[in-house]
Amino acid sequence: MTGLDYKKYYESEEFCRECLDTDSEFGALYTPEATIFRTWAVKADQVSVCLFKTGTDAEEGAEAIGVYPMTVGTEPGKKATYECRIEGDLDGVYYTYSVWREGKEQQCQDPYGRAAGANGLRSMVVNLESTDPAGWKADKKWKQTNLNTSIYELHVKDYSFHAGSGVSEKHRGKYLAFTEEGRAKEHLKKLGITHVHLLPIYDYASVDETGSEMQFNWGYDPQNYNVPEGSYSTDCYNGKVRIGEVKQMVQALHQAGIGVVMDVVYNHTYASDGAFHILAPYYYYRQQADGSLANGSACGNETASDREMCELFIRRSLQYWAQEYHIDGFRFDLMAIHDVETMNRIRRELDEISDGKDILMYGEPWAAQAPAMGEGVYPADKANLGKLDSRIAIFSDDVRDSIKGSVFLAKEPGFVNGAMGMEQQISRTFAGWGNPGQTISYVSVHDNYTLWDKLVLTLTEGSDFDTMDEQVLDANKMAAAIVYTSLGTPLMQAGEEFGRTKHGDENSYCSAPQVNCLDWERAERFQKLTEYYQGLIAFRSQIGLYRDKSRGAAERMHTCATEDQLVIMQADNSGSVGDKWSELYMICNAGKDSREVRLPDGKWEKLVDKNSSMLWKKRSLWSRITGKGLNYQGAVSVPEHSVTVYGRKGGK
Numbered sequence: 261m262t263g264l265d266y267k268k269y270y271e272s273e274e275f276c277r278e279c280l281d282t283d284s285e286f287g288a289l290y291t292p293e294a295t296i297f298r299t300w301a302v303k304a305d306q307v308s309v310c311l312f313k314t315g316t317d318a319e320e321g322a323e324a325i326g327v328y329p330m331t332v333g334t335e336p337g338k339k340a341t342y343e344c345r346i347e348g349d350l351d352g353v354y355y356t357y358s359v360w361r362e363g364k365e366q367q368c369q370d371p372y373g374r375a376a377g378a379n380g381l382r383s384m385v386v387n388l389e390s391t392d393p394a395g396w397k398a399d400k401k402w403k404q405t406n407l408n409t410s411i412y413e414l415h416v417k418d419y420s421f422h423a424g425s426g427v428s429e430k431h432r433g434k435y436l437a438f439t440e441e442g443r444a445k446e447h448l449k450k451l452g453i454t455h456v457h458l459l460p461i462y463d464y465a466s467v468d469e470t471g472s473e474m475q476f477n478w479g480y481d482p483q484n485y486n487v488p489e490g491s492y493s494t495d496c497y498n499g500k501v502r503i504g505e506v507k508q509m510v511q512a513l514h515q516a517g518i519g520v521v522m523d524v525v526y527n528h529t530y531a532s533d534g535a536f537h538i539l540a541p542y543y544y545y546r547q548q549a550d551g552s553l554a555n556g557s558a559c560g561n562e563t564a565s566d567r568e569m570c571e572l573f574i575r576r577s578l579q580y581w582a583q584e585y586h587i588d589g590f591r592f593d594l595m596a597i598h599d600v601e602t603m604n605r606i607r608r609e610l611d612e613i614s615d616g617k618d619i620l621m622y623g624e625p626w627a628a629q630a631p632a633m634g635e636g637v638y639p640a641d642k643a644n645l646g647k648l649d650s651r652i653a654i655f656s657d658d659v660r661d662s663i664k665g666s667v668f669l670a671k672e673p674g675f676v677n678g679a680m681g682m683e684q685q686i687s688r689t690f691a692g693w694g695n696p697g698q699t700i701s702y703v704s705v706h707d708n709y710t711l712w713d714k715l716v717l718t719l720t721e722g723s724d725f726d727t728m729d730e731q732v733l734d735a736n737k738m739a740a741a742i743v744y745t746s747l748g749t750p751l752m753q754a755g756e757e758f759g760r761t762k763h764g765d766e767n768s769y770c771s772a773p774q775v776n777c778l779d780w781e782r783a784e785r786f787q788k789l790t791e792y793y794q795g796l797i798a799f800r801s802q803i804g805l806y807r808d809k810s811r812g813a814a815e816r817m818h819t820c821a822t823e824d825q826l827v828i829m830q831a832d833n834s835g836s837v838g839d840k841w842s843e844l845y846m847i848c849n850a851g852k853d854s855r856e857v858r859l860p861d862g863k864w865e866k867l868v869d870k871n872s873s874m875l876w877k878k879r880s881l882w883s884r885i886t887g888k889g890l891n892y893q894g895a896v897s898v899p900e901h902s903v904t905v906y907g908r909k910g911g912k
């Protein structure tokens with residue numbers, strides 16, 4: 261059958277009636293007495309389970325155990341559902357499916373599998389309970405205490421690869437690095453962020469798990485969605501080790517008061533001819549009119565969230581990570597490849613988990629190329645934001661580009677690095693672009709230049725990324741101050757707080773770990789900048805306004821002035837219990853001269869300025885000692901290249 265034949269078949273009534281099986285659970289369903297293997301294979305002549313002692317043939321003790329034919333259902337809806345029950349305790353046994361179609365046999369791992377051997381080539385039957393670290397059940401009850409969410413985007417290997425991380429050599433670059441105390445962990449805790457958002461930790465294909473530690477990839481190339489990546493585990497051969505170690509990582513972060521967001525890439529698979537395709541040709545992928553694969557991901561295919569079994573797979577996979585691994589949020593890569601209805605359904609289903617409403621959902625509201633969706637199906641992109649659940653947020657490229665310039669044009673600046681005429685965009689950035697609940701505010705993530713590199717390229721003549729240039733430092737502080745005093749949910753790339761550089765590497769997805777990793781010596785050198793971020797994050801968590809994710813929240817942020825590289829905002833922070841300031845006044849001066857500005861009537865305290873983001877702390881200490889605030893009124897001078905925040909208590 262051709263791609264077009266399959267397409268027609270999938271769109272037929274016969275297929276929907278006979279083959280769509282949204283009730284059955286798929287995978288290797290383990291009990292100590294027996295394991296039921298159940299899979300979904302379309303138009304196959306025969307499917308069998310093949311059992312093995314090891315995850316690959318290259319290992320010691322490798323041996324095939326046997327081949328067990330599966331039985332296909334006969335009832336309507338079950339005619340593509342294959343099943344086989346094998347007696348005995350199969351915990352730790354590896355398996356593949358053998359699929360016969362049109363006279364040819366192909367083998368694949370189980371796309372529904374929850375454990376796998378080295379490089380994810382064979383799945384593994386697993387007794388999941390045996391992978392739980394001590395105290396894991398209690399971990400389920402972890403709750404975020406600082407409700408002013410602030411997210412830190414981090415790659416597992418980047419975190420601890422550098423010797424200065426304080427992590428023992430055997431755990432550097434591994435999940436278990438997060439279980440160790442030391443410089444890196446201390447840094448995370450002190451920074452005050454509420455969540456780390458980890459770049460892909462599901463099993464991806466581009467790193468040979470049995471190979472050198474000097475390999476690196478971001479991991480946007482899914483191999484097994486329900487299995488953790490093996491190269492971050494201390495033993496990629498034993499399928500249980502990576503599962504237990506991810507759980508230990510999550511537990512350790514929770515114990516440090518930090519939630520874990522997982523970067524998920526359901527929009528495409530690394531191989532177009534892998535397990536999905538072997539079991540159900542073309543089904544999990546969108547097809548062009550001629551039956552060929554659509555390619556909205558620019559990676560060779562795009563998944564079809566608008567096809568039932570594919571949608572079901574994605575929904576169940578997310579449920580699984582949330583429940584089994586206690587994941588606190590999901591970041592959807594190329595979310596515009598998924599349809600709005602699927603995303604909203606995912607939201608509703610996550611909400612139903614105990615404390616599931618706390619699970620964060622946000623994504624990239626774009627695709628690499630326009631996805632091939634049918635009529636009446638809406639991509640989860642910026643244009644359809646209004647159709648998305650109000651608790652699904654999107655990365656705001658408007659925030660990003662207005663603050664520091666386009667990601668596509670290296671030399672193009674934004675507001676903080678000298679662009680003229682950006683005042684309106686900055687005022688809208690403060691207001692969360694009219695929809696703070698759905699806006700992720702950020703200036704840098706793993707893609708494109710780091711913030712520091714971008715600022716060096718736009719503000720200096722050369723490309724010296726290591727000198728602590730004053731101008732660059734000022735612009736960096738301004739960018740941070742705008743993000744952390746704006747509505748929307750702030751997110752930053754790990755290391756942004758200490759001037760992270762990749763020395764001009766704009767797309768480091770497979771660059772050396774030395775280029776990508778967090779340089780903990782640089783972190784020490786840039787300690788002052790880190791403190792500036794710390795102060796902003798701590799300040800933000802005092803302010804009730806920033807917890808307001810309602811559609812009306814933007815009304816609380818008023819524009820007072822937007823002219824000549826000057827933006828002045830007045831924010832209404834009244835009505836929140838325990839808040840120290842009922843109003844905030846933000847003055848952003850991106851110009852090269854200081855400016856005189858008149859504060860609105862009344863007495864104001866200075867909370868943040870160019871040199872310190874912790875004045876608010878000192879001021880309250882001062883107030884406690886003296887019984888009065890250090891007040892400002894009337895005209896104040898605002899230095900060049902700075903953000904200053906004033907606060908006023910209730911009344912005037």
Ligand code: CA
Nearest residue numbers: 463464465490
């Ligand atoms: Ca892998």
